Amino acid sequence: VVIVGSGATGGLAAKELTDHGFSVVVLEGGKRYQPNVDLANSEANSAKIQWNEPRVYAGKDQVVPKTGIGFGGGTHTWLGVMPRFSREDFRTYSTEGVGKDWPIGYEDLAPYYAKIERDFGVAGECGPFAPEAYSLPMAPHRMSWHAQVLARGARKLGAHPFAPPIAINSEERDGRPACVYCGWCASGCPTGAKATSQNTYLAKAEAAGAKVVSEAFVHRVNYDPASGRATGVNYMDAAGGEHEIKARIVILAAHAIETPRLLLLSACPSFPDGLANSSGTVGKYLLSHPTWQVFGTFDEPVNAYKGIQMGQVMVQDYYKPDMKRDYARGFVLLSYMMTPITYANLSGDFIGPELKRFLHDYAYTAAWWAHGEGLPCESNSVTLDPDVKDRRGLPVARVQIEWTDNDVKVAAAGRDKAMEMMEASGARKVRAGLNYGAHAMGSCRMGDDPADSVVNGYGQSHDIRNLFICDTSVFATGSGLNPTLTAMAIASRSVDYIAGQARAGML
Numbered sequence: 095v096v097i098v099g100s101g102a103t104g105g106l107a108a109k110e111l112t113d114h115g116f117s118v119v120v121l122e123g124g125k126r127y128q129p130n131v132d133l134a135n136s137e138a139n140s141a142k143i144q145w146n147e148p149r150v151y152a153g154k155d156q157v158v159p160k161t162g163i164g165f166g167g168g169t170h171t172w173l174g175v176m177p178r179f180s181r182e183d184f185r186t187y188s189t190e191g192v193g194k195d196w197p198i199g200y201e202d203l204a205p206y207y208a209k210i211e212r213d214f215g216v217a218g219e220c221g222p223f224a225p226e227a228y229s230l231p232m233a234p235h236r237m238s239w240h241a242q243v244l245a246r247g248a249r250k251l252g253a254h255p256f257a258p259p260i261a262i263n264s265e266e267r268d269g270r271p272a273c274v275y276c277g278w279c280a281s282g283c284p285t286g287a288k289a290t291s292q293n294t295y296l297a298k299a300e301a302a303g304a305k306v307v308s309e310a311f312v313h314r315v316n317y318d319p320a321s322g323r324a325t326g327v328n329y330m331d332a333a334g335g336e337h338e339i340k341a342r343i344v345i346l347a348a349h350a351i352e353t354p355r356l357l358l359l360s361a362c363p364s365f366p367d368g369l370a371n372s373s374g375t376v377g378k379y380l381l382s383h384p385t386w387q388v389f390g391t392f393d394e395p396v397n398a399y400k401g402i403q404m405g406q407v408m409v410q411d412y413y414k415p416d417m418k419r420d421y422a423r424g425f426v427l428l429s430y431m432m433t434p435i436t437y438a439n440l441s442g443d444f445i446g447p448e449l450k451r452f453l454h455d456y457a458y459t460a461a462w463w464a465h466g467e468g469l470p471c472e473s474n475s476v477t478l479d480p481d482v483k484d485r486r487g488l489p490v491a492r493v494q495i496e497w498t499d500n501d502v503k504v505a506a507a508g509r510d511k512a513m514e515m516m517e518a519s520g521a522r523k524v525r526a527g528l529n530y531g532a533h534a535m536g537s538c539r540m541g542d543d544p545a546d547s548v549v550n551g552y553g554q555s556h557d558i559r560n561l562f563i564c565d566t567s568v569f570a571t572g573s574g575l576n577p578t579l580t581a582m583a584i585a586s587r588s589v590d591y592i593a594g595q596a597r598a599g600m601l
Contacts, residue, residue, distance in 0.1 A: 096121065118299065122165050124165065152492055153474070159531055173280060194570045197551035206583035219259070235257060315346070354538055358477065373547060373548060386464040409426065412426070437453075549562070
């Protein structure tokens with residue numbers, strides 16, 4: 095098996111496939127870092143671990159979902175929040191007449207959710223609105239003062255704040271230490287308390303014999319029309335040298351922007367519009383979460399920078415759909431206090447003395463992240479840019495997103511509720527910062543009908559039986575929750591399917 099991408103899903107697939115006895119090679123376009131040396135606490139780390147190659151963002155709404163690069167993928171820069179999706183998240187069309195139903199449901203993923211929470215290491219509470227009561231392997235993190243300040247406002251409004259599932263150790267576990275609450279989660283975790291693909295699945299996969307090649311940029315999936323099979327991939331090394339790896343099975347785990355880009359780059363006579371794209375939906379229905387940042391300034395120091403950056407407290411009371419509202423789906427609120435440069439960037443339209451005052455108030459400021467569900471829209475897409483090329487001479491991804499009317503309404507409802515809660519917490523000044531987009535999903539969506547989807551419920555291409563996609567590309571809808579746990583559960587389920595199909599001689 096060759097796996098393209100070493101993030102949360104690629105690393106998981108590598109480890110579990112080696113457990114099944116497969117020979118595995120993982121190809122990662124970025125560098126390999128030694129976190130305790132290369133990712134010491136600094137905001138400058140974002141230039142290393144966040145996607146740093148050219149892209150074109152051409153949509154009416156300038157949505158730039160954060161994506162990672164490097165050995166371990168986006169798990170170096172992610173913030174670790176890992177809630178389970180609700181049952182309704184998989185049936186939005188049936189329940190509300192919006193979006194699209196998935197070909198799988200909560201019951202299909204429940205055992206994989208539990209397995210990943212145990213193997214990856216998750217601390218927290220399932221919360222009062224979980225799809226079922228379940229326990230996590232580690233106790234919740236103690237609430238910082240920031241979280242306590244936010245929680246008191248939530249309770250005054252009758253909401254139910256709780257410590258959500260988060261993949262950061264609250265105690266020593268699996269050879270990794272407990273979190274020291276340094277507050278630099280998005281810059282890479284030098285202690286190893288935050289679970290990453292590198293310090294969990296990839297480490298175990300390599301120990302079991304899997305080969306991981308960094309600075310290996312895959313630019314083509316090869317296809318044999320005579321057999322109707324993918325035969326492997328071509329990649330370029332750091333010096334521009336060309337390499338080919340042949341494989342019986344190809345798995346794409348390069349995330350929801352680079353995976354469709356790779357398929358479009360792999361166009362061939364059998365698939366002139368992009369490999370595995372007989373449906374014409376590769377790159378279409380790109381999803382993101384419409385998000386607002388809300389800040390509250392207090393008279394006393396909040397010191398929100400001390401502790402886990404995101405998810406020390408969560409409110410999910412407004413997530414369950416309600417037909418009385420003028421919008422479909424719902425939103426959640428998460429504590430999110432970022433490091434200073436990001437804090438300034440998300441502050442909103444402030445200049446001059448007003449911006450200086452905002453920056454001066456950093457230690458006195460609390461922050462909610464209001465996070466809603468964006469609905470699928472065919473015109474929201476990833477295509478190949480006709481003009482801009484990367485340093486290898488390859489067309490870059492052209493990302494186009496425009497929020498739907500429902501997206502605007504659900505995000506605004508989340509913003510307004512966060513502002514109301516901040517006032518209830520006692521803030522003397524409340525500001526709405528930027529409206530932006532989080533998480534890329536849905537650009538190679540799953541479905542039962544090959545005419546309007548790219549893969550089936552196991553991530554298997556409708557067109558090419560030995561080609562699989564195991565990342566957020568396959569989401570039919572995005573839910574309003576952080577997507578990584580669900581993407582990993584889908585990938586783990588796909589691995590079991592791949593193993594069974596291989597044993598039966600079907601692959």
